[in-house]
Amino acid sequence: MIKHIVMWNVLGIDAADRQRNALRIKAAFEGISQRIPGLLKLEIGVDQSHVDYACDVVLYSEFESLQALAGYAIHPEHTRVRQELEGLRITRHQVDYIP
Template sequence: MFTHVVLFKLKENTRKNVDFVANTLKAMEGKIPELKEIEVGIDELHTDRSFDVCLITRFDSVDDMNEYQIHPYHVNEVLGKIKPYIEVSKVADYIK
């Protein structure tokens, strides 16, 4: 299983913005065949090191993750909508 983790720091950390980003990410469930598991979390501690939203996605392979990256729903309905809200994002990818 290949895991792709993305941490998002928003430009404006309001509850409305955080909920919008989190719900937009969650909406991918069931819409991209290669995406086997999805988990979205919202930061609770709000420390200096914290990011606002965490996305954990799982795929059968790196190739499937690459297909997900270019899938029209991911590109248009997710990235296209949340990009204006994002200040910075960081990723970690691993095989388990």
């Protein structure tokens, strides 16, 4: 198994606009959670701390294998979501690890 964690900051002119964009990201990724082969678990959350160093959105996922994660990266549903959300995510941090 491999775990894939991504954190983003999102675009917005104010806190309410960032919140709307964060919820849009959350909904888009939740919509593909059952459509990706080898994806065992997907959680996506919006930050509740509102501290200045926190990211706005986090995606936590588990895949059967490195190959499944590689397949996710190019899967049509994932690429569609990435294109749909283009420009909303302004900073990205990622960690992939094997526990």
